[in-house]
Amino acid sequence: MSSTPTLQTHYRRQGALDALVLVVPAIPFALVFGLTVRESGLAVWLGWSSSPIMFSGAAQITLVTLVGEGASLAAAATAALVVGARHLFYSFSMAPVMQRQPRWFRWLAPYMLIDQVFALCVGKRDLPPSDFRHYYLAAGITFWSFWMVFTALGLFVGPVIPADMDISFATPVLFMGLLITAIDGWQKALVAGFAMLVTLALVDMPSRSGLLIAVVAGIALGLLIDKARRIW
Amino acid sequence: MVMLTIILMGLCSYAMRAIFILALSDKTFPPMALRALEYVAPAVMASLVMTMLVAPGEGSLPAVREVAGLATAAAVALLTRNHIYVLTTAMAVYWGMGYLNL
Numbered sequence: 001m002s003s004t005p006t007l008q009t010h011y012r013r014q015g016a017l018d019a020l021v022l023v024v025p026a027i028p029f030a031l032v033f034g035l036t037v038r039e040s041g042l043a044v045w046l047g048w049s050s051s052p053i054m055f056s057g058a059a060q061i062t063l064v065t066l067v068g069e070g071a072s073l074a075a076a077a078t079a080a081l082v083v084g085a086r087h088l089f090y091s092f093s094m095a096p097v098m099q100r101q102p103r104w105f106r107w108l109a110p111y112m113l114i115d116q117v118f119a120l121c122v123g124k125r126d127l128p129p130s131d132f133r134h135y136y137l138a139a140g141i142t143f144w145s146f147w148m149v150f151t152a153l154g155l156f157v158g159p160v161i162p163a164d165m166d167i168s169f170a171t172p173v174l175f176m177g178l179l180i181t182a183i184d185g186w187q188k189a190l191v192a193g194f195a196m197l198v199t200l201a202l203v204d205m206p207s208r209s210g211l212l213i214a215v216v217a218g219i220a221l222g223l224l225i226d227k228a229r230r231i232w
Numbered sequence: 233m234v235m236l237t238i239i240l241m242g243l244c245s246y247a248m249r250a251i252f253i254l255a256l257s258d259k260t261f262p263p264m265a266l267r268a269l270e271y272v273a274p275a276v277m278a279s280l281v282m283t284m285l286v287a288p289g290e291g292s293l294p295a296v297r298e299v300a301g302l303a304t305a306a307a308v309a310l311l312t313r314n315h316i317y318v319l320t321t322a323m324a325v326y327w328g329m330g331y332l333n334l
Contacts, residue, residue, distance in 0.1 A: 021315065046238070049238060053242035054238065054245045063238070067237075089275075091251055093269055093276075095252040095269075096269065098253045106253055106254060113249040115280060119280075122277075169326055172280075173305045175280055176322075177306075178315075180309035182277060192278035195276075196282045199282040199283060200293075203287070203288055205288075211279045214275070215279050218274070218275030218279070219275050222270070
């Protein structure tokens with residue numbers, strides 16, 4: 001609690017602003033989810049309830065799409081679980097920095113630990129704990145509010161933003177920017193490049209499970225490089 | 233039944249994000265784990281970027297203008313570390329090439 005009030009406001013505002021930049025390109029995706037719910041034949045409130053309960057876009061869309069296609073609930077849930085399994089990496093990656101946080105925050109923070117919040121906050125790990133917390137909360141709450149509102153809007157208005165505007169491409173662009181910021185040293189650059197290639201090679205694996213293998217392969221390569229450097 | 237599935241999935245979703253944060257909250261990390269941790273973010277973010285570009289069974293290579301947009305993003309991020317510049321230049325390249333049907 002060492003920060004002055006002005007600094008707190010600074011990190012809150014910064015977290016909200018950074019999240020907002022990532023919110024805009026995610027709007028078409030949120031609207032598409034609403035449409036997916038309508039087409040699935042589920043009651044709209046039931047489909048939408050997955051937004052606050054799961055708060056996981058890709059897993060929600062997988063679940064609702066498969067249920068709508070008449071897959072068994074067990075099959076749909078399994079696929080959604082595999083899609084969501086990358087969050088295990090986020091949890092592992094955030095574990096050390098969360099050790100310096102109060103208990104209430106350790107229990108609350110995972111609820112908001114989505115791709116965008118992870119990508120933004122992983123680069124802020126060296127902030128003082130209270131600043132980190134303000135930044136994380138502001139980013140998380142901004143994204144959460146947007147997701148609740150726009151998945152609900154999608155139920156009624158459908159995808160009003162035309163897909164050929166391709167605004168969604170801004171998400172990989174911003175993640176690429178955040179990735180570059182997270183890379184210090186050639187080892188991490190190699191790890192990132194290798195993980196990309198493995199993901200590309202395994203793209204046809206079910207439920208995006210290639211991503212999980214690619215991440216493990218990337219980490220293994222990094223550890224091997226470390227080991228080789230110690231021997232030489 | 234669908235409601236129950238959604239609630240179960242919500243619990244699983246939370247559990248996957250919480251498990252290491254809560255289970256390791258008072259553990260000392262061995263050196264090996266700390267080194268592995270360093271590589272988690274680059275590996276998972278790189279993999280996510282690729283996942284966003286390719287879908288199964290689409291011939292599975294990103295489009296030329298997507299690669300060009302991402303290369304621009306990477307270069308501008310390296311040079312400026314400013315995400316607004318990254319966004320505007322990369323989207324300009326991507327949209328520009330789309331306009332020219334490249």
